[in-house]
Amino acid sequence: MFDIKKIRKDFPILSKEIYGKPLIYADNAASTQKPQPVIDSIVDLYSNNYANIHRGVHYLSRESTKLYESARETVQKFIQAASAREIVFVRGATEAINLVASSYLEPRLNAGDEILLSEMEHHSNIIPWQLLAERHQAKLSIIPLLENGDLDFSQVPRLLNSRVKMVAITQMSNSLGTINKLDTLVQRAHDLGIPVLVDGAQSIAHFPIDVQALDCDFFVFSGHKIYGPTGIGVLYAKQIFLESMRPYQGGGDMILDVSFEKTEFNEIPYKFEAGTPNISGAIALSSALNYVSALGLQNIDRYERELLAYATKQFEQIEGLRIIGKARNKGSIISFVLEGIHPHDVGTIMDMEGVAVRTGHHCTQPVMECYQVPATTRVSLAFYNTKAEIDSICSAILKVKELMG
Amino acid sequence: MSELRELYQEVILDHNKNPRNFREMTPHSHHATGHNPLCGDKLELYLKIENGMIEDISFIGSGCAISTSSASLMTQFLKGKSIKDTRKYFECFHDLVTGKPLSDNDLEDLGKLAVFGGVQEFPARVKCAILSWHTLINALETTNETAKTE
Incomplete structure (x- = not known):
């Protein structure tokens, strides 16, 4: 086998x-090591198909765009998202979490609100929320760890209340290895209308992910932890959330029409991909996902x-x-x-x-x-x-x- | 294994297991905290300085063998020495662990501390060896800030 x-x-x-x-x-x-097909895909892109994407009318730009967009589809299928429009390429899980904190939660967060995390989170799933909470006099609440390395989910009914505006939790601990079964938490949060972000930085490389079955609203991961390159990662967000979110960064490619008076933003997911993205990173990530899928x-x-x-x-x-x-x-x-x-x-x-x-x-x-x-x-x-x-x-x-x- | 033996010499292992001058000091004239956030090494350094002389020096904390033994040997080394020479010793020790050439005189001055010469083969461990020394400088300058070697 x-x-x-x-x-x-x-x-x-x-x-x-x-x-x-x-x-x-x-x-x-x-970080994981890279298989030959991933290395080859970077060499092949730069040797044969490289140009900037989404703009040129010329042949290479079309080829490059095709590869970049088909990488988005590979990611969509890999995590079983409903649509490729729900896949935003970012630098990594860290940037994805910062993006959600800034574009989704910040405009909705008020003094006294809470963000629910767990005690086993990686710093990257703590600090963005902490910075945000400090700016808005909100606070973090924490699902505690049990002695054996499991989370104490029995505390969830007490911790999940109407003050909570976001749940952000890892699917697998990077320091303990614990895999969290999240369906009940997601359901409880949704019963109260609270969105859930799942940090898949570790889990992505170890077992099949189905974001629709998990029903999380946001899912993030980094390419380099699943045999792909550094500097590329993914934010998955349900379309309804992405459409309601303000842009993260401003720049080229995320706009439809610009004047000094007003800018009309591009549609999702491009609205969240300002500037020339990590084209080779996205394409090499899709090679990595294909490699893993083949195994x-x-x-x-x-x-x-x-x-x-x-x-x-x-x-x-x-x-x-x-x-x-x-x-x-x-x-x-x-x-x-x-x-x-x-x-x-x-x-x-x-x-x-x-x-x-x-x-x-x-x-x-x-x-x-x-x-x-x-x-x-x-x-x-x-x-x-x-x-x-x-x-x-x-x-x-x-x-x-x-x-x- | 020879580089490892060079790094973890008997003296170092001994001072790691039984650190000398390992106690809080009250009252003290100078104090600073040292912290290596990446390794989690943490130490508190205490000094009693009278007339420019280090009358007493001690530390507590937890860290790896290199940082613990370095702190222990440093306290032994400095007790009874004049504070005006500490900067010179710091620089010699720094040169020693980072592999810069030292004069025979300087090496002789460092005495027992020469056992840390093996650290130069392990660049990732320089910050462990040097933590107590950075903390010392902070304590003497009484900045009351946490010394970091990251």
Whole structure:
């Protein structure tokens, strides 16, 4: 079903050696590596089809526009959106959240209003709302974390009230791996007329997404976390929301008619794509999505769960290792601490073994606070990782223990 | 592994496990907080300075082996020294961990602190080694601001 040898050959960087040791790339929650088709699509665009989009009458501009717009359709199908008009290309999940905060919520937010987040949010799904709340004397309310790494959804009926103007929540935690089942929350919010933004930055690469089934009003993700390039990401918003929103940035391409007295804005989604966009990024993202689709997200999900179960079992046998985040439903992320050894030392020593992991707070300081740890070491796995690599990761951890005594 | 052994020398591991002068100090004449937001390293540095001499120096906090042992060795090193020399020591130490050439005299002056020479092979860890020193400078200038090395 899953020819891992063949898959690994698609990713040139995976055959690299680090300090004379085979690279074991286990920092996929931070960013994923790129398969050859993604790399090729960028080279091909610039070699054969590149020009600016949406303006020239010339051949190349038409070709480039066609590729860019068909990338939008690829995204639409990938997340099962109703229409390609609901797909806005942005720089990444962070910009998408800022866009919603500024264009949707800001004009509707009043003093005393609340924005409901969760305790496991990435800083990028906290700060844009915090900045906005400060400007309008609104406040953030938080769905708390439970000891095991699940969110305490039993608090939702208390937290969701008529003061809440927006719910913004992650579908999968980048530091704990927790996958949140969001349908009940979405339904409850909608019962009160409150829109829901789902942060799909992590979830997008791990299991199939259906924004219509999820019924979220906004969904955001970054290209680089799903094997595409950096600097490209997606805001999905239901058409009815996009149409009611003010522009985010002003510039070319987002207008129909301009005079110094008045500007008529372009239709959606172009109204939100001011200036020349990341054309090659969007096209390479669609290559990445096609690549992932060809492997099949169900297959990826199944394989990664197998990896996670194996890694969890192996890690638990290491004395003094504590896994942070043991939610019932988890993606392939394991955060851990080693008794008496700081994660930063762990990361440096593992690096010398060729193992790339992330150490630190993973842009989730409230999560670290909750677990009373300053930082963790995070192993985040992708479909190109193997059980043999997990064994090597365990050996590297044992080396850390040996060296640090 | 040899670079790692060079980085995590016995002295460093020992000071990480049993940091010296690891206590709050009341009363103190100078104090500053050091913070590496990316790693989560945090330390509080206390000094008692009389007649331009460092009579006592101590710290508390949590951090990686490099930042903890660096703070511990720094406090041992500075106790009884004159504050007018601290800037010079800071610069020598900075040169040491960033791999700039040091004169034999300077290296000799640094004494035990020379064990941090291995840090230069690990650019990502320079900020760990230097955190306590930045905090020291802040404390002496009593800016009361949190020292950062990011």
